[in-house]
Amino acid sequence: MSFVSLADVQPPIALGPLDGRYRGAAAVLVDYLSEAALNRARVLVEVEWIIFLCKNKALPGAPVLTDDDVAYLRSMWETFGADEIAELAAIEAETRHDVKAVEYFLKRRLDSAEESMGHPTTLTDLHEMVHIFCTSEDINNLSYAVVIKGAMETVWVPAAQALTQQLVDLANANAHLPMLSHTHGQTATPTTLGKEMGVFAARLNRQLRRIRATEYLGKINGATGTFGAHAVSVPGTDWPTISRGFVEGLGLVWNPLTTQIEPHDWQADLYGDIAHFNRIAHNIATDFWTYISMDYFHQNLAAQGSTGSSTMPHKVNPIRFENAEANFEISSALLESLASTLVTSRMQRDLTDSTTQRNIGVGIGHSLLAIDNLRRGITGVDPNPTRLAEDLNNSWEVLGEPIQQAMRAAQIAGATGMANPYERLKELTRGRSVTASDMREFILGLGLPSELEARLVELTPATYVGLAPQLVREFLSNTQA
Template identity: 65%
Template structure:
């Protein structure tokens, strides 16, 4: 390659890394949409959760008198300890970084930070406090994964409950609005891309709504597991140090006090199976929503959906001013695909750990926020895209006017039913309709002439003659209304 073609800071361009430009688009261009996830799934949020778990473990041990000879905490001491994770901020983040630079261990750095905080308790609580003497209780009987698995369970649960699920609900709420708006609007269906039995657009959106709602229901039922049973899951250090304590009961109570489900069957790590299940469900939600995005793109292309330019917040094409590009739906597609790739990787990787422990999950879990962030970004774009469209009933009606051939199915099946009921002259209905419709323009007149010449029973003939592509929608209108019923209970 010619030296003149190299694009590099060393060739005279500004080194953007020196001004802190974000490498990830989630922390740069798209941060305004997904920044709230940082409260739960950033490195700082993980450390805050670790501190919370460590302090609650210390309080739990002392409150349950699991450690013979240890003092009982006062209310003021409990409040002082719990103030640390509540106030956790920039100063603590910087101090943790300094400690970790020495320890080369992130959880050990958390332990030491808490120890420093406890040794300073006399400044607030006076000389009578026992906290400076209790630093050895911090992280007692714990391996790092005892703290990590609980911290991740708490932060993931909070992120899903407080951010991801509300975003998903905004999507399904908008779909209900579109279902209601289009419940009675007939539309030519397309199977294999070809004209097919008509539906209403409301019914089609109701199908997607139901699919997404089922996945939301699964995600809402996620079981967040946790453990705190030592280096290889046997409570070995616990029972050798304090053999008279009922450690399974003590630790179960602690895990359940955190609002998690206790898992007593572990190696050094909690197996992460619940995480794999969650990410698989989110990926499935993503793929269904991706299907919605691509269908909306197609409906816009067909003219069935009209885009409101001001609602889309877009100037359209950079060179063709007549265009309103469906960018929200395209952006949603791309971000759902990225999220799915990460969710699939998380689900596949986290269920495996060599023997009793390896560290592959450590790096993997640091990408949970990225996976959920791209999903949240995609959902946001999809919702904004859906809020910027109107249903063009006239365009759909115009298409139906040209597709009388779709009534061939209705006529064929009515002939079959009539034959079973005893009518004569109903033989070979499929072949007769194929001859009429396949490869031929079928008008209202030719279809009605064909129906009139079949010799159908009068009631059947009258029913078919009254039919049109606009009214051959079956129970579409009823199906659309089912979105207002609790079909999942």
């Protein structure tokens, strides 16, 4: 077989869908969870470590940095862009070590500091402060924590909150709209559409609270977590206090007890929580798909704006919900794999986590894509009150539940003739269609107390929704609650 090699086409063709077909939805994560973003964070951590050590006089003889010095150092990560990415890649091609390449990248900048700043500076003498007392994992664990925290707080959590709030709004708007339930796929006790949306909103909100409470841990304590080289080289410095101050200054939670690596337990917790959120949202997608197939929701054709079938022009397929399903599944599979594998490291260190963590952006990216599709799908449908009312009006048998329970309560209160309520309703309703007149005739023949009889005669499938509207009103919180 002969064909043009697409691997040689420029610009390069994406292998994965997040960088190809779906780039528009996932590109925002590039600023946090791409290789380039990780390298920028490494530069940030290395630079801030130098600044912190100087500011806190942790190293005898270290210079006092001027404002210009600090600004120049921070410009190394603040202006990190295409040229710097290319330069760093070229250095790494020689070092064959990503963090060592960052070290050499910074030293180049220190060498050219006077020329760039236009005046003498002590920065040219700081070569040996770059990466001092650090193992690669000191830099990596902090860099990953910084970028993951940024991605979650800036991108993923706002998207997840927007989805949850969308369901909260849908629940409130339809709290009183009656809908037939289908437990086990069978006709069951009525509810309201709003209450069912509220259940999903509350479930998502619970997961969001867990995710927003994530502790992003970090450590900077040397090759095996003992501050060994620190204590030998500069015994007069309180290194645990310095370490804690630096980690917390990055907006992270300090972990004082580690091996060479920060153990990644917080990452496992986070990915498990995101996967759980995904699973709930997946359930939302499948339920909407089913409700659309039952015509409980109409697809808004103007909002959908898409071709359905390539051969059947009448169709508008619920593709947003199907896309969401698939991407939630992919995301959950990746994140659950990360959660289960990152917690294991052979003795003080092995390198399996290095490759594994490079897929964090893929796992979160598929979740973000799924959330985007689910939100667009929900925006593109409207409840169909006519169809909902039709199903309710054809399901008078569902009143068998409240009637038998009312009979039980009446018997306990002293009424006679209320024996065997379940069996009597079963005989009336099971396996046959029951009309409104059938049900009312049955009620009137029971000999119920007059007040109860009147209440049951007035009951319809559409009014038998219990406290559903009240539950939405009283117990459903907004996403910021």
